[in-house]
Amino acid sequence: MAKTISQEFIKGLWTEIPPFRLVLGLCPALAVTKSVENGIGMGLATTFVLLCSNLLVSLLRNIIPPKIRIACFIIIIATFVTVVELMMQAYTYPLYQALGIFIPLIVVNCIVLGRAEAFAFKNPIFPSVADGLGIGVGFTLALGALGAVRELLGSGTLLGHAMFGPGFQPFAFMVEAPGAFVSLGLMLCFMNMLGKR
Amino acid sequence: MGDLLVLVISCIFINNILLAQYLGNCPFLGTSKKMETAIGMAGAVVFVLTMAGIITWLIDVYFLKRLDIEFLRTIAFILVIASLVQFVEMFLKKSIPALYAGLGIFLPLITTNCAVMGVCLINIQEEYSFLQAVVSSLAYAVGFGVALVLFTGIRERIILGRVPKPLQDTSIGLITAGFVALVFIGFQGLV
Amino acid sequence: MRDMIKMVVVLTVLSSLSGGLLAAIKNSTEDRIEGQVLQFVQGPAILKIMEGASNDPISDRFTITAGDEQTNFFVGKYNGTPKVVAFETNAAGYGGPVGIMVAFDVETNKIKSIGVTTHNETPGVGSLVEKDENFKKQFVGLDVTFEPKVNKDGGSIIAMSGATVTSRAVTAAVRKAQVFYEQHQSEIKDKAKSFTG
Numbered sequence: 001m002a003k004t005i006s007q008e009f010i011k012g013l014w015t016e017i018p019p020f021r022l023v024l025g026l027c028p029a030l031a032v033t034k035s036v037e038n039g040i041g042m043g044l045a046t047t048f049v050l051l052c053s054n055l056l057v058s059l060l061r062n063i064i065p066p067k068i069r070i071a072c073f074i075i076i077i078a079t080f081v082t083v084v085e086l087m088m089q090a091y092t093y094p095l096y097q098a099l100g101i102f103i104p105l106i107v108v109n110c111i112v113l114g115r116a117e118a119f120a121f122k123n124p125i126f127p128s129v130a131d132g133l134g135i136g137v138g139f140t141l142a143l144g145a146l147g148a149v150r151e152l153l154g155s156g157t158l159l160g161h162a163m164f165g166p167g168f169q170p171f172a173f174m175v176e177a178p179g180a181f182v183s184l185g186l187m188l189c190f191m192n193m194l195g196k197r
Numbered sequence: 198m199g200d201l202l203v204l205v206i207s208c209i210f211i212n213n214i215l216l217a218q219y220l221g222n223c224p225f226l227g228t229s230k231k232m233e234t235a236i237g238m239a240g241a242v243v244f245v246l247t248m249a250g251i252i253t254w255l256i257d258v259y260f261l262k263r264l265d266i267e268f269l270r271t272i273a274f275i276l277v278i279a280s281l282v283q284f285v286e287m288f289l290k291k292s293i294p295a296l297y298a299g300l301g302i303f304l305p306l307i308t309t310n311c312a313v314m315g316v317c318l319i320n321i322q323e324e325y326s327f328l329q330a331v332v333s334s335l336a337y338a339v340g341f342g343v344a345l346v347l348f349t350g351i352r353e354r355i356i357l358g359r360v361p362k363p364l365q366d367t368s369i370g371l372i373t374a375g376f377v378a379l380v381f382i383g384f385q386g387l388v
Numbered sequence: 389m390r391d392m393i394k395m396v397v398v399l400t401v402l403s404s405l406s407g408g409l410l411a412a413i414k415n416s417t418e419d420r421i422e423g424q425v426l427q428f429v430q431g432p433a434i435l436k437i438m439e440g441a442s443n444d445p446i447s448d449r450f451t452i453t454a455g456d457e458q459t460n461f462f463v464g465k466y467n468g469t470p471k472v473v474a475f476e477t478n479a480a481g482y483g484g485p486v487g488i489m490v491a492f493d494v495e496t497n498k499i500k501s502i503g504v505t506t507h508n509e510t511p512g513v514g515s516l517v518e519k520d521e522n523f524k525k526q527f528v529g530l531d532v533t534f535e536p537k538v539n540k541d542g543g544s545i546i547a548m549s550g551a552t553v554t555s556r557a558v559t560a561a562v563r564k565a566q567v568f569y570e571q572h573q574s575e576i577k578d579k580a581k582s583f584t585g
Contacts, residue, residue, distance in 0.1 A: 023367050024223065027311050031219035065395050072402055074279055078272040079406040083413055086268065090417040093424035101318045104271040108311045110223055177217050178379040185364075185371030192363035268414045272406065385483070385510070 005130045012134025017142055019184075020191040024110040028102050029143055030180040036159050039147025041095045043140025045084045045103060047133070050112050052080045054132030057120040064121075073116045074107075081107045111135065149183050150174045201332050208336035211385055214312050215344040216378040218319075221312025225345060226370050228303070230356075235349035239342030241303040245285060246313050246341070249278050250334025253317040254327060274317050279308045312341055348377055430460075433489040433503035434474055438464035443583075445474070450579045452572055459568070461576065463583045464491070470583040472500050473576055477568065479560035483508040486517070486557040490527075490565035494577050497532045497569075502562060507554075514554035523548050523555065532566050 016022050019029045028046070033039040053076050057064075064072045085103050088096040096103065106112065115135060120128040151157055154174030156164050173179045214220050221242075228238040253274050261267050286304045289297035307313060316337045320330040351373055360369050426446055438445045441464035448463045448470075464472035474491035487505035492498070502524050509515045517523065526545050530536055537543020538555050547555035569576065 023226070026222040026226065027219050030222060064398060065391060067391075068395050068399060071276075071279070071399065074275055075272065075399075075402050075406055078275050079410060082268060082271050082410050085271065086410075086413050086417050086421070090420040090424065093421075093428045097428065101315060101322065104274075104318060105220075105311050105314060107271055107275050108309045108314045110309050113309060173379075176378075176382065177219065178375040178382065180219065181371050181375030181378055185368050185373075185375060188368040188371065189363045192365075192368065268410060269407070272410075 005126050008127045008130040009134035012131065012136070012138040013141070014138075016135065017138035018111050018135060019139070020142060020188055022111070022114075023188075024114060025139065026184070027105065028109065029146060030177075030184060032099050032102055033143055033147040033150055033180065034154065034175045035098075035151040035157075036144055036147040038095070038098050039143035039145075040140055041092070042099055042102060043136070043143040045088065045099070046106055046109060046112070046139055047136025048084055049077060049080045049106050050115060050132040050136040050139075051129065052083075053077045053112055053116055054120040054128045055125065057116045058123060058125045058128035061121050069121060070113075070117070073113060073121075077112050077116070078107050111139065146184060146187060149187070150179060154179060201329070204329060204332055205336045208333050209340040209343060210381065213340045213344055213381050213384075214316065214337045215341055216374070216381045218315065220315035221310050221341055224303075224306060224310050224312075225348070225374070226367055227306075229345060229349040229352050229370070232346070232349050232353060234303075235345050237299055238303045238306075239345050240299065241307055242310065242312065242341050243335070243338040245278075245282060245304070245307050246316055246338040247331070247335045248285070249281055249313050250316055250320055250337075251331055252281060253277055254320055254325070254330040257321050258327075270318075270321070274314060278313055278317070282308050312337070344377065344381075348374060351377070426460075430462075430476060430489060430505050433505045434462050437474060437489060437491045437501035437503045438462070438472060441465055441472070442468065448583050450582075452575055452579070454568070454572065461579070463580050465583065468584075470580045471495060473580050475565065475568075476505055477561045477564040478506075479557045479564065481507060481509050481557035482514050482551075482553045483510060486554065486561060488558055488561040488565070490562055490569075492532065492565075492569050494580055497573075499527050499530045499532075499562070499566075502527050502558075504558075509551070509554050514548075514551040516548060516551065517554050517558060520548055524558075527558075527562055530562075530566075532570050535566075536562055 014021075019025050025046070028042050032042040053073070056076050057073060060072070081104060084106070085096075088099075088103060115132060119131050123131070148158060151159075152163060153171045156162060156168040156170045162168075171179075174183065208214075212218055215222065215225050224238055224242075228234045256273060256277060257267075257270065261270055261273060282304055286297075289304075316334055319337075320333055323333075325333060352370060355369060355373065364372075431446055434445050443463070443465040445462040445464045448465070450461050450463070451458050452461060453459075459475050462474045463470045464474065466472070472491050472493055474489050476487055476489050478485040478487040480486075484507075486507040486509065489503045489505050491500040491502070493500045504518050504524075507515065507517065509517065523546070527536060536545050536559050538545045538547040538552065538559055540547060540552055541556070543559075545555065545559055
């Protein structure tokens with residue numbers, strides 16, 4: 001573990017960026033990326049949970065008995081997910097509506113539990129926070145990018161602003177389920193072409 | 198009776214959990230390389246999802262709603278699912294070893310399968326009655342199995358073809374899944 | 389044995405902390421969440437169909453209980469007198485229930501306007517109901533006793549092209565509203581009058 005804190009952060013943005021390099025968290029990546037706004041909103045909600053759970057797990061790593069660590073992780077993660085759920089209902093209701101059941105489902109997002117188990121439980125606080133933040137920001141960027149592609153082609157808009165003239169016929173396939181799978185598949189292919197991990 | 202049939206068809210085909218609701222995609226891509234593992238996973242999901250759907254419905258209606266603590270739903274459900282999976286694992290190991298041998302390795306993976314949690318939440322959100330919740334959990338699970346087995350059949354063939362390097366593995370898998378999803382769109386408006 | 393006790397203590401402390409934290413957040417956000425639900429789910433439709441009202445129809449509301457169900461009624465005042473009431477009904481469309489907000493003129497018992505609150509119809513086909521004002525205008529001015537039907541069923545409402553199922557759902561929802569209004573007419577009028585002044 002000779003990595004510096006900044007390296008822990010940066011790895012989440014490129015070498016381990018989910019869902020491209022770490023093929024985890026596919027469901028939200030497919031479901032909520034109909035638009036950039038939803039993609040980024042989901043990414044930020046996940047980042048918050050990831051950051052808080054990594055921080056708390058790392059803080060408590062000497063107190064939690066290893067035998068029941070998974071149960072403790074689940075309680076910690078579920079608590080923060082509920083916090084996000086309530087906050088989004090109170091302050092960004094339209095986004096909460098758009099993301100629907102995928103907010104409570106952050107709890108079963110393998111990325112969050114995976115980071116708690118593989119990283120935060122074994123590392124001190126600062127690297128854990130950097131790790132959580134890095135992976136979270138990476139996830140947010142990835143969802144934003146996927147959302148941009150789908151929104152641009154599927155609705156002809158970007159962040160709600162029309163990008164093409166009125167003659168543009170939206171490519172409705174892209175906002176439906178098949179488009180989600182195909183565009184994520186193509187983006188993965190693109191990432192593979194760009195470089196090895 | 199007719200209503201339940203409509204519910205079954207809509208849960209299996211029209212709102213297929215994998216291809217239309219985008220739930221449970223990690224095991225979908227992870228266990229679809231071989232028919233054997235796909236059938237094992239499908240079996241485990243049918244088993245656990247149906248049980249989880251029933252138990253979480255009971256907890257929500259008779260416990261969370263009664264006490265007016267619905268905001269604790271996420272925590273309650275995930276804990277129920279996690280302990281249910283543990284319990285099922287222990288039970289199968291002791292009493293039905295043959296079934297355990299088949300499903301065993303897939304059981305721990307199910308805790309983080311969002312299809313299970315997702316269906317439990319959908320049952321509550323749609324305000325299903327007990328009977329409807331049972332039927333929808335079972336039907337969604339069957340839909341998961343159908344899509345997974347179909348998709349695995351295609352994926353086993355893809356391995357034989359020559360796929361360009363960057364497209365290999367998950368990438369081509371996702372694109373294929375996209376076309377399977379396109380087929381399932383054809384079911385829309387069936388009922 | 390000591391391990392066992394430690395496990396139980398850690399789990400208990402963690403669960404109670406989580407429960408306490410969430411209860412506190414829940415309490416402090418409750419009112420805001422309720423307001424947001426009204427504002428974003430039904431709000432836009434209400435404000436649109438009550439254009440020109442001199443009050444805020446979302447805050448001037450009353451409820452009527454029929455059977456187990458409570459229905460929210462929104463009151464629109466014109467020139468100081470409560471003239472219009474609106475409430476929501478729904479009927480099954482192509483992709484699930486279509487929610488319709490129907491406004492009645494309490495003086496003439498005629499439909500003043502209708503608006504769409506929620507739907508999950510096919511993008512580009514049934515979803516056009518949101519924007520298709522010409523379709524919705526056909527319901528304006530119908531008497532509460534007049535049963536609307538789409539043209540395919542031998543009625544006078546011209547269905548949106550390619551979206552007969554959605555058009556039928558809207559028609560059915562409006563009919564439900566008419567029936568409900570007729571049954572509870574006196575109660576609705578009494579309660580609406582109490583907003584005078």
